[in-house]
Amino acid sequence: MQPIISHEVPRCLLTASQEFNDYDYCLPHLLDQDEEYKQYFIDARDKGRYVIMDNSLHELGKAYNHQRLLHWVKELEPDEFIVPDVWMQCGQTAAQAKYWRQFEYPENTKITAVIQGKDKNDAYLCANLLANLGYSKLCVSYGATWYNEFFPHTNPDMGKALGRVRFVQGLLALDHLKDVNFHLLGCSIPQEFGWYDNNPRIESIDTSNPVMAALENIEYKTHGLNNKPKANMNDHFDIKFEDIQYGSVLYNVNMFRKINGFSPYPDNTGQH
Numbered sequence: 001m002q003p004i005i006s007h008e009v010p011r012c013l014l015t016a017s018q019e020f021n022d023y024d025y026c027l028p029h030l031l032d033q034d035e036e037y038k039q040y041f042i043d044a045r046d047k048g049r050y051v052i053m054d055n056s057l058h059e060l061g062k063a064y065n066h067q068r069l070l071h072w073v074k075e076l077e078p079d080e081f082i083v084p085d086v087w088m089q090c091g092q093t094a095a096q097a098k099y100w101r102q103f104e105y106p107e108n109t110k111i112t113a114v115i116q117g118k119d120k121n122d123a124y125l126c127a128n129l130l131a132n133l134g135y136s137k138l139c140v141s142y143g144a145t146w147y148n149e150f151f152p153h154t155n156p157d158m159g160k161a162l163g164r165v166r167f168v169q170g171l172l173a174l175d176h177l178k179d180v181n182f183h184l185l186g187c188s189i190p191q192e193f194g195w196y197d198n199n200p201r202i203e204s205i206d207t208s209n210p211v212m213a214a215l216e217n218i219e220y221k222t223h224g225l226n227n228k229p230k231a232n233m234n235d236h237f238d239i240k241f242e243d244i245q246y247g248s249v250l251y252n253v254n255m256f257r258k259i260n261g262f263s264p265y266p267d268n269t270g271q272h
């Protein structure tokens with residue numbers, strides 16, 4: 001069993017992305033900022049596509065406005081909602097996770113939480129706290145700086161990927177987390193996802209990596225990439241279709257699956 005995969009794309013590729021995405025990954029701040037983006041996700045839900053809604057911490061530096069998050073959870077009824085977290089802060093993240101359990105959510109919306117911490121011990125503690133609060137699915141970010149201390153490597157991007165792999169392997173081995181599944185948030189290098197041996201408890205992943213690489217005119221090698229693309233979605237969301245090498249996007253998203261041992265095309269159309 002392989003995880004469901006979604007690659008975030010610029011506005012002009014939203015509809016086209018259904019060709020290669022198993023589900024749709026929603027950034028809530030864009031629902032308020034961009035009419036086309038909002039309509040896309042309303043239509044996606046009407047068509048029955050699976051939707052995971054983030055809290056936009058990675059894009060904004062802090063979680064999006066609480067009232068607007070609640071509004072969009074109730075309006076959009078995503079299949080999963082990642083509750084607000086605080087970057088590399090275990091205690092504050094656990095407090096947020098507890099706070100967000102008080103609300104009523106749409107019947108089919110599952111709330112998930114992000115593991116945060118200043119080092120690996122702090123992060124393991126956070127995972128335990130979140131599980132004790134009743135979260136049965138936890139998210140693991142790609143970007144924690146302590147990954148490089150957990151797995152030192154001459155290539156920082158490689159070290160970051162290997163550090164997360166080692167951390168997640170530790171999570172999977174903990175008996176009191178045996179009923180918890182995981183979502184992997186982003187990546188530094190795309191081949192990382194093949195190092196989890198298709199563990200069925202890794203249910204879902206999201207990353208714009210193959211798309212951002214294509215925007216830099218970088219095509220994946222047979223092994224993946226040695227370094228993370230410098231492009232980010234904040235800077236390229238408004239790019240026009242004619243300025244994109246769409247063939248390179250399709251090549252990279254298909255290579256992403258091949259490199260990691262996933263099926264070459266979405267297992268489904270993103271629908272329930």
